[in-house]
Amino acid sequence: MLNSQRCGARTRGGTGCRSPAVSGKKRCRMHGGAKGSGAPTNNQNALKHGFYTRDAIKERRYFSDLLRESLATLREFD
Structure with missing residues (x-):
């Protein structure tokens, strides 16, 4: 001991x-x-919303770039 x-x-x-x-x-x-102590593997209880997952961030960046380009195009017509 x-x-x-x-x-x-x-x-x-x-x-x-x-x-x-x-x-x-x-x-x-x-x-x-x-x-038995500690979190279980693939703990789904820790997943709250998925807002910061790699796919969600990529999607938000894509849509913000698309919106920015659309607004720039609309400004050209004014």
């Missing part, structure tokens, strides 16, 4: 956690090393 790897978490006091890490992990059972 004394030779086992220690948890890498920091306490509120700024010192390191002195509990042993769970085997195969870098954290103790209290700081996220326990089985």
Whole structure:
């Protein structure tokens, strides 16, 4: 027990956690090393709206460029 790897978490006091890490992990059972801790893979609960996805940003840029070009063309006719 004394030779086992220690948890890498920091306490509120700024010192390191002195509990042993769970085997195969870098954290103790209290700081996220326990089985089942953490978010599941492909966590759909974290996806809120998709406003900042690569496709959404690309689409917004395309439409803003199209609008800018359309307004420039309309100004030429005035």
